[in-house]
Amino acid sequence: MNAPGLKMKDRFRLSRFVFGEKASPDPITLNHRRIFILPTLSGLGFAFLAVLLFFIAFVYNNNPVYLLAFLLAGIFFLATVHTFRTLAGLVIREGHGKPVFAGGTAAFPIHIDNPTPLLRPQVRIEGQPETELALPPDSRNQIFVHRTAARRGWCEAGTITLYSTFPLGLFRAWSPLRFNMKILVYPQPAEAGVPLPPLSAGPNREGTGHQGSDEFYGLKNYSAGDPVRRIHWKAYAKGYGVLSKQYGGGSGGELWLDFDETPGRGTEERLSRLCRWVLEADQAGLRYGLRLPDHRIVPADGALHRQSCLEALALHPL
Amino acid sequence: MKTAAPNQKLQFLLLGTVGLAVLPHYPHLPPLTFGFFAALLGWRLLGVRHPAWLPERRVLFLLLLLGIALLFTERQGIFGRDAGTNLFITALGLKLMEMKRERDSCLIVYMAFVAAATQFLYEQGILFGAYIGLVCCLLLTLLIAMNGLQHPIAQALKLAVIFVLQAAPLAAAMFILFPRLDPPKWLAIGSETRNRTGLSEMLEPGSITNLGLSDELVFRARFDGPLPPPHQRYWRGPVMAATDGKRWVQAQNFERYPKSNPQVSGRPYRYTLLLEPQEKNWVFALDMPAEFSPPLSRNANFQMITSELHGQRAAYKLTSYPDYNTGPLSSAEYRDAIQLPGTPSARVKELVARLHGYDAAPELFIKSLLNHFRRENFRYTLEPPKLDANPIESFLFDTRAGFCSHYASAFVYLMRAAQIPARVVTGYQGGETNEVGNFIQVRQADAHAWAEVWLDRRGWVRYDPTAAVAPERIEYPLDVSRLSPGETIYFESASGEFGKIVSLLKQAGLIWDTVDYGWQRWIINYNGTHQANFLAGFGIKGSRAMLNWLGAILIAATVMLSLAILYRRRRKLDPALRIYVRFCGKLARKGLVKGTGEGAKDFAERVKAALPEHAGEVDGITGIFMNLRYGKRPDPKDIEQLKRRVAAFKP
Numbered sequence: 001m002n003a004p005g006l007k008m009k010d011r012f013r014l015s016r017f018v019f020g021e022k023a024s025p026d027p028i029t030l031n032h033r034r035i036f037i038l039p040t041l042s043g044l045g046f047a048f049l050a051v052l053l054f055f056i057a058f059v060y061n062n063n064p065v066y067l068l069a070f071l072l073a074g075i076f077f078l079a080t081v082h083t084f085r086t087l088a089g090l091v092i093r094e095g096h097g098k099p100v101f102a103g104g105t106a107a108f109p110i111h112i113d114n115p116t117p118l119l120r121p122q123v124r125i126e127g128q129p130e131t132e133l134a135l136p137p138d139s140r141n142q143i144f145v146h147r148t149a150a151r152r153g154w155c156e157a158g159t160i161t162l163y164s165t166f167p168l169g170l171f172r173a174w175s176p177l178r179f180n181m182k183i184l185v186y187p188q189p190a191e192a193g194v195p196l197p198p199l200s201a202g203p204n205r206e207g208t209g210h211q212g213s214d215e216f217y218g219l220k221n222y223s224a225g226d227p228v229r230r231i232h233w234k235a236y237a238k239g240y241g242v243l244s245k246q247y248g249g250g251s252g253g254e255l256w257l258d259f260d261e262t263p264g265r266g267t268e269e270r271l272s273r274l275c276r277w278v279l280e281a282d283q284a285g286l287r288y289g290l291r292l293p294d295h296r297i298v299p300a301d302g303a304l305h306r307q308s309c310l311e312a313l314a315l316h317p318l
Numbered sequence: 319m320k321t322a323a324p325n326q327k328l329q330f331l332l333l334g335t336v337g338l339a340v341l342p343h344y345p346h347l348p349p350l351t352f353g354f355f356a357a358l359l360g361w362r363l364l365g366v367r368h369p370a371w372l373p374e375r376r377v378l379f380l381l382l383l384l385g386i387a388l389l390f391t392e393r394q395g396i397f398g399r400d401a402g403t404n405l406f407i408t409a410l411g412l413k414l415m416e417m418k419r420e421r422d423s424c425l426i427v428y429m430a431f432v433a434a435a436t437q438f439l440y441e442q443g444i445l446f447g448a449y450i451g452l453v454c455c456l457l458l459t460l461l462i463a464m465n466g467l468q469h470p471i472a473q474a475l476k477l478a479v480i481f482v483l484q485a486a487p488l489a490a491a492m493f494i495l496f497p498r499l500d501p502p503k504w505l506a507i508g509s510e511t512r513n514r515t516g517l518s519e520m521l522e523p524g525s526i527t528n529l530g531l532s533d534e535l536v537f538r539a540r541f542d543g544p545l546p547p548p549h550q551r552y553w554r555g556p557v558m559a560a561t562d563g564k565r566w567v568q569a570q571n572f573e574r575y576p577k578s579n580p581q582v583s584g585r586p587y588r589y590t591l592l593l594e595p596q597e598k599n600w601v602f603a604l605d606m607p608a609e610f611s612p613p614l615s616r617n618a619n620f621q622m623i624t625s626e627l628h629g630q631r632a633a634y635k636l637t638s639y640p641d642y643n644t645g646p647l648s649s650a651e652y653r654d655a656i657q658l659p660g661t662p663s664a665r666v667k668e669l670v671a672r673l674h675g676y677d678a679a680p681e682l683f684i685k686s687l688l689n690h691f692r693r694e695n696f697r698y699t700l701e702p703p704k705l706d707a708n709p710i711e712s713f714l715f716d717t718r719a720g721f722c723s724h725y726a727s728a729f730v731y732l733m734r735a736a737q738i739p740a741r742v743v744t745g746y747q748g749g750e751t752n753e754v755g756n757f758i759q760v761r762q763a764d765a766h767a768w769a770e771v772w773l774d775r776r777g778w779v780r781y782d783p784t785a786a787v788a789p790e791r792i793e794y795p796l797d798v799s800r801l802s803p804g805e806t807i808y809f810e811s812a813s814g815e816f817g818k819i820v821s822l823l824k825q826a827g828l829i830w831d832t833v834d835y836g837w838q839r840w841i842i843n844y845n846g847t848h849q850a851n852f853l854a855g856f857g858i859k860g861s862r863a864m865l866n867w868l869g870a871i872l873i874a875a876t877v878m879l880s881l882a883i884l885y886r887r888r889r890k891l892d893p894a895l896r897i898y899v900r901f902c903g904k905l906a907r908k909g910l911v912k913g914t915g916e917g918a919k920d921f922a923e924r925v926k927a928a929l930p931e932h933a934g935e936v937d938g939i940t941g942i943f944m945n946l947r948y949g950k951r952p953d954p955k956d957i958e959q960l961k962r963r964v965a966a967f968k969p
Contacts, residue, residue, distance in 0.1 A: 027915055042424045049428045053435050060399065061500070061630065063493075063841050064438040064447055068454065070492035072431070074485030075458070081880045082481075093915065122466045167477055168458070169424070169465035 019159045020176030027093040027113075030162070034175045035087050037080055043170035046076055076170060083171040086123065086164040089116045090135070094157075094179040095142065099310070100149050101275070102188040107144040108157040108181050114139050122166040149185040152271065152314045157181045186310045189279055190272035194263065196280060199255055254299040255281055255288035257309075271313050278313070282306045292316055328463055329366045331471070332423060333359060335456045336414065339434040340407060342449070346440050348392045351404050354385060358411035373415055385412055399439050406432060423464055427457050442631070444837040455479055488875055495853070495868035497861035498846040517600070517744050517765055521558050521566040523702070523709055523723040535594050536746060536764070537602055538835060540757040542588040546604060548748055550640045552768065552780060553602035553760060555745030557619035559654040564709055566727055566742050568619070569654040575618035576648050580777065582608045582639035591634045592838060599627045601634060602746055602760070605780065606644075609637035618651075620644070620778075633843050644777030647739060655739030655772060662735040665715060675736030680773055683736055687729065688786040694718065696725075698788035722747075725783040726767040739772035743780070752828045757835060893957055894946035901939055901964045908969050918944055932969055939963050 010016070017036050028034065039047065053069035056062070095109030112135060114120055120135040131143050149155045163174035222231060222242035232243040257277050264270040274290070281288040282301070289299035290309045294317070297309055337359055344352055358381070365372040373381060385408045392404060410429045417423055434453045437446070458478035463471055537553075558566035587604055601614060601622035610616070613625040614634055624632065647655070662670075670676060673686040697719040705712045710731050713724050726742045733740035747766035749758040768782040844852075853859070858867055902912050902921075910928055912921045922940040926933040942960045945953075 042421070045424065045428055049431055052432065056432075056435065056439075058499075060439055061498075061845070062438055062442075063844055064442055064450070065435050066496070067489060067493050067841065068431075068435050068438070068450070070489040070496070071454070071482065071485055073492065074488030075481050077488060077876060078481060078484050078879065166466055167474075168461045168481075170461075 016176075018176060020161075020178045023178040023180045025094070025180050027091050027111075028177055030087050030090045030092065030175050032084075032088070034177070035084055035173050036175070037084055037171050037173040039170060040165060040172045043076070043079070043172075046072070046168075046170050050076060075168070079168050079170045082167055083164060083173045085118070086120050086166045087162060087173050087175055089118070090114055090120065090123070090162070092162070092177055094181045097181065097183040099184040099186060099307075099314070100155075101186045102149055102152045104149050104185075106147045106149040106155045106157075106183040106185065108147065108160075108183065110143050110145055110160060112141045112143065112162075114141070120164075120166075122164050124163050126161040126163065147183075149183070152185045152187040152268075152316075153318070154182045155185045157183075184311060184314050186314045187268070187271040187275040189276040190264070190269070192276060192280070194273060194276075196255060196277055196284075196286075197257065197261065199286075255286050256291060256299070257281070257288055258291040259293055260291075267316070267318075271316055275310065275313050278306060278309045326366050327471075328460070329417070330363070331456075331463070332417075332426065332460055333363050333366070333414070335453065335460060336410070336426060336430045336433075338456070339430040339453050340410070342437050342441065342446070343403060343407060343433070346400065347404060347407060350388050351392065351408055354388055355407050355411040358414055362414045362417070378412075378415055381415065382412055385409075399436075403436050403439070406436065420464060424461070427460050427464075430457055442838075442842050444834050447837070447841070451482075455482060458482070484879060488872065488879070491871045491875060492868060493844070494849075495858075495864050495871065497864045498844070498849050499861070500846065517555050517598075517746075519556060519567065519598075521723055521727065521742060521744055521767060522564060523705065523713070523720060523727055534762045536760050536762055537591055537593040538757050538759045538838075539589045539591050539604070539749070540835070540839075545751055545756070545758060546587050546640065549785075550604070551748050551758065552605045552743075552766075552782075553746040553749075553764075554605050554607070554621055554743060555600055555602055556621060557741055557743050557770070559741040560657060561659060561727070561731070563659040571650065572618055572654065575651050577616075577618050578645050580606055580608070580620065580642040580644040582606060582642045584639050584641035586637050586639055588635075588637045591636055592835070592843065593632050593634065595630055596627070599624050603636050604638035605640070606642040607636050607638045608642075611635065631838055631843050633839070633848065642777070643775075646777075647772050652739055652772075655741055656734050656737060658731070658734050662731075663711060665711060666732070666735055669714065670732055670735050673732075675732065675738075680733075680736075680738045680771065683738070684733075684771060684781055687732060688781070688783060691725065691729075691783055691786045696787050698784065722767045722784040725787060726769045729769045729781065729783040733769070733771055741770050743768050743770050747782075752831050752835070759831060894943055894960060897957070897960050897964050898939075898943045898947075901943075901967060904964075904967060904969055910969075918947075929969055932967075935963065935967050939967065 010021075021034070050069050050072040053065055053072065057065035057069055091113040093111040093113070095111055097106060097108045100106050110125070112123070112133075114135040115138065117137045119137055123133055123135055125131040125133075125143060125145060127145055127147075129146075131145075133141060133143060135141055145157060145160050147155060147157060157179060159176045159178055161174055161176045163172055165172050222244045232240075235241070235243045257274050259270055259274065262270040262273050262277075264273050278288070278290070282303075282305075285301065287299045287301045288309075290297040290312060292312060295312050297305075297312060340355060340359075347355075362372070389405060389408060406429070410426070410433060413422070413426055413429060417426060431454065434450050434457070437450060455475070455478050458481060459471065459475045462474040462477055466474075556568055557572070559569040559572065560567050586608070589604070591601065591603065593601060601624050603610075603622040606620060607616060607622050610622065614636070615623050615625065617623050622634075622636070624634070626632070669690075670683075673683055673690055675683045675687075678686075695718060698721060699719045702713075702720040702724060703717045705717065709724075710728050713720055714728050714732075723742075730740040730742050744765070744767045746760045746764045747768070748764050749760035751758050766784070768780060768784065770778045770780055773779050849864075850859075853864060858864055898918070905912070905925060908929070910925055916924075918940050922936050925936050929936070939960065942956050942963070946956050946960065
C-alpha cells in the first residue's frame with residue numbers, strides 16, 4: 001500500500017518524477033500517483049502527423065481527411081489510457097540480495113506481481129542491461145536489477161524505474177520507485193600471492209584454542225557453518241546422521257589477521273589484502289581471527305565466521 | 319528505445335502496407351514518378367532477404383538526385399495537390415531505401431498515413447474510404463508490432479481495430495462539432511479541377527454520343543415529397559440559341575437579356591441536389607426552378623448557376639414547379655431565337671409548308687411536325703451515320719437516324735424556318751429512381767437535348783421531339799450496362815426471368831446507393847452550411863458554441879472511455895480469498911490487522927499470540943485457506959467448510 005497521503009508540497013516536487021517517492025519497505029501498488037506519462041519522440045511525431053492531416057483537410061476542405069485526422073487524434077488520446085494501464089495495478093516488492101565483492105555486480109531482486117486479470121505485454125526496467133518482461137495475468141515474477149558495486153560498504157539500489165511504451169510506442173509511462181534495499185559489498189580481494197601471516201601461538205592466542213585444526217578431537221552434531229570437508233562422511237554413510245569432526249590440539253596455531261600488520265598502502269589496500277586472506281584461510285580450513293583497529297573477531301572457522309569477517313571488512317569505516 | 323530494424327516478417331508487412339497505401343495514387347501520378355516509386359519499393363523488398371543488395375551511401379545520393387530530376391522534369395512545382403503528392407511519394411520511395419532503425423520505420427509508417435490520406439483529395443467514394451480505413455488499421459498494426467515484437471501479428475491487428483473502434487466516437491464528435499471554416503484565400507491551393515466529361519458548351523449532333531454511354535454519376539436529387547413523374551424529369555442545363563447550321567452554342571449576349579421571373583404554378587417539388595464535382599458552374603435543376611438560395615442564381619435562360627466552384631461535391635436546396643409561364647420575349651431574345659445561318663433551302667421550305675408551318679398556328683405546326691417524325695421512318699440510334707456538310711438537311715431527308723441532338727436541332731431549325739422563336743435546351747432527362755432513399759440519380763448517360771418554343775401568352779414551352787420517335791427514352795432510362803456500340807438499344811422495361819434477376823440486382827444496387835448517398839450526404843458533403851444547419855437543430859449556433867460543446871463532449875467521452883478501459887474487468891476475487899478476507903475483517907475489528915506483506919501463516923501466529931483461546935479455530939481456518947489457495951490439490955469442498963468455520967468464528 002502507499003503511504004496514506006502526500007502533502008501538497010511533496011506532490012509537486014520535481015524529484016518525484018525522476019527519483020520517485022521516499023523509499024518504503026512495503027510493497028508498492030502502481031497507481032495514478034506513482035505512474036507518470038509523457039509522449040515519446042514517436043508520439044510527438046504522431047501528433048504532428050495528425051496536425052498535418054488536419055491542415056491538409058482544412059486547406060482542401062476535405063471531409064474524409066478531416067475524419068482521418070480526428071481518428072488519429074482520438075487514437076493519440078486513447079494511447080495515454082492504454083499505456084497507463086500497462087503499469088497500473090502492478091505490485092512491486094523488494095527482495096533480499098546476496099552480498100558481492102567490490103567490482104562485481106550487485107543483483108537486487110525485485111518482485112513484480114500482476115494481481116489483475118490483464119496481460120501486461122511489455123514492462124521494461126531501466127538499467128544496464130535493460131530488462132523487458134511480459135507479465136501474464138495473475139502472476140508473480142521476479143527480476144534482478146543490476147548495479148555495479150564499485151566500492152565496499154552498502155550498495156543501494158537507488159531509483160528503480162519501470163516503464164512501458166505499449167501499445168503504440170507513442171507514450172512512455174514510467175514509475176520511479178525507491179526501496180530500502182541494500183546489498184553489502186565486500187572489499188575487492190587483492191591478488192593472490194602474498195602468503196598468509198604465520199600461525200601464532202603467541203600472546204594473542206585466545207581461549208577457544210582447543211578447537212584448532214590440527215588434531216582430531218572428537219565428533220559433534222553438524223551445525224550450520226561447519227566446513228563441509230569436516231563432515232564425517234563415513235558416519236553419515238552408516239546412518240549416524242551428519243556429524244562434524246572436531247579438531248584441536250596444542251601445536252595448532254591460530255591465524256590472526258591483523259590490520260596493522262597487513263602490508264599495503266592505505267586502508268583500502270590493506271582491507272583488500274585481508275579479504276583475500278580471509279578467503280584463503282577459509283579455503284584452507286584454518287581457524288582465523290580478525291583484528292581491525294576498532295573491531296576484533298576471535299578466531300573461528302566456518303561459513304558464518306567467514307561471513308562475519310567479510311562483513312567487518314566491508315563495513316570498516318572509510 | 320531499441321535500435322534494431324524490425325524483423326523480416328515485419329519488414330515485408332511494412333513494405334506491403336506502404337505499397338497498398340500508395341497503389342491508388344497510380345492514376346494521378348505521372349507514370350515516371352510511380353515507376354520510380356515502384357522500382358524503389360521492389361528494390362527494398364529484395365533487400366529484406368538480401369541486405370547486401372541495398373544501395374550504399376553514394377548510390378543513395380544518386381537516387382536522390384534522380385528523384386529530384388524527375389520532379390524537375392515533371393514541372394509541377396512544389397505546391398498544390400498534384401505537385402505535393404508527387405513530391406511526397408518520391409520522398410517516401412527514397413526513405414524506404416534508408417530503413418535502418420526503428421525510428422526510420424516509424425517515420426515510414428507516418429508517411430504512409432499521409433500518402434493514404436492524400437488519396438482522398440482525388441477520390442472520396444465510400445468503397446475507397448473503406449479501403450483507406452483498412453490501410454490505416456494495418457499501419458496501426460505495424461506501429462504496435464514494431465513496439466512490441468513478441469506479439470503475434472493477429473493480436474496486434476486486433477488491438478489496432480479495438481483502438482480504431484474506441485477512437486471512433488471521439489473522432490465522430492470532433493468531425494461533427496469542429497467548425498468548418500473556409501481556408502483563407504492565400505491558402506487556396508486546393509482549387510485544381512479535374513478533367514471530367516460533362517455536357518459541353520457546344521452542341522454538335524454526335525458530340526453527345528460519348529456521354530450517352532457513360533455510367534458516371536452526375537448528381538442526385540433527394541425529394542422531400544413524392545418524386546416527379548418521368549415525363550417531368552427534365553434537368554435544365556445550358557440553352558443553345560445560336561447556330562451556324564452545324565453547331566449550336568449559347569447566344570453570345572444572352573446574359574444581357576432582361577431577367578424575368580416566370581410565373582409558376584402547380585405542385586412544387588422541393589429537393590436537395592447533390593452535385594458531383596463539376597468543372598463548370600452549371601447546376602442542373604428540375605424545370606422550372608423557382609426558389610433557391612445563394613450561391614445559386616438563375617440566368618436569363620432560366621439555367622441555375624453556382625458562384626462557388628471548388629471541385630467537390632456540393633449540395634443545393636431547390637424548389638421547382640412543373641408548370642410555368644415565362645412571359646413576354648425581349649427583342650434581343652427574339653432575334654436570337656429565330657436566327658438562322660442563311661436562308662433555308664427549298665426542300666426545307668417545302669417541308670415546312672407541307673406541315674402547315676406558314677399557314678397555321680404554331681401549336682398546329684408543332685403537332686404535325688412531331689407526327690411527321692413519328693410517321694415517317696425516323697429512327698432513334700446512338701450510332702447515327704456520319705453527316706456531311708449540311709447535317710440538318712441530311713438528317714431530315716436522307717439518313718433519318720439519330721438521337722436527341724439530331725431531333726432537337728432539326729426541330730428548332732424547322733421552327734425558325736417558320737419564323738417561330740425556338741431554341742435547343744441541353745441538360746439531363748430522367749434518371750434512376752431510388753425508392754429506398756427517395757431520390758433520383760442522374761448519370762452522364764441521361765444527357766439529353768430538347769427544344770423550347772416561345773408561344774404567345776405561354777412563354778417558352780418545352781417540346782421533346784425525341785419523345786415522338788422513342789417515347790421509351792423518356793419513360794425509361796437508358797440501360798448503359800447492357801449497351802455496346804452498334805447494338806440495338808434496350809430500354810429498361812425488362813420482364814421475365816432475366817427481368818427478375820435484373821430487378822434483384824437493382825434492389826441491391828438501390829440499397830447500396832442509399833448507403834452511398836448517406837456517405838456523401840453526411841461525410842463528404844458535411845460543409846460549413848450543413849454543419850450550421852444540422853447543429854442549429856440542437857441549439858448549437860456559432861463556431862464558439864461548437865467548440866465549447868466539442869470540448870465538453872471530448873472531456874466526457876475521454877473520461878467515460880478511460881473508465882471503461884481501466885475498469886473493464888473488475889477483478890473477481892477467488893472465493894477462498896473472499897472468505898478469508900471476511901475472516902480478516904472479523905479480526906480487524908479486534909484490532910488485529912493483517913499487514914500487506916504479511917503471510918497468512920505469520921498472521922495466524924500473531925493472532926494466536928494475541929488470542930490464545932482461539933488458537934485452534936485460527937489454525938484450522940488458516941490451514942484450509944492455505945491449502946485452497948496454495949496447496950497442490952485444493953479440494954473444492956473445503957470452500958464450504960471454510961465458509962462454515964469463518965461464519966462460526968467469533969473472536
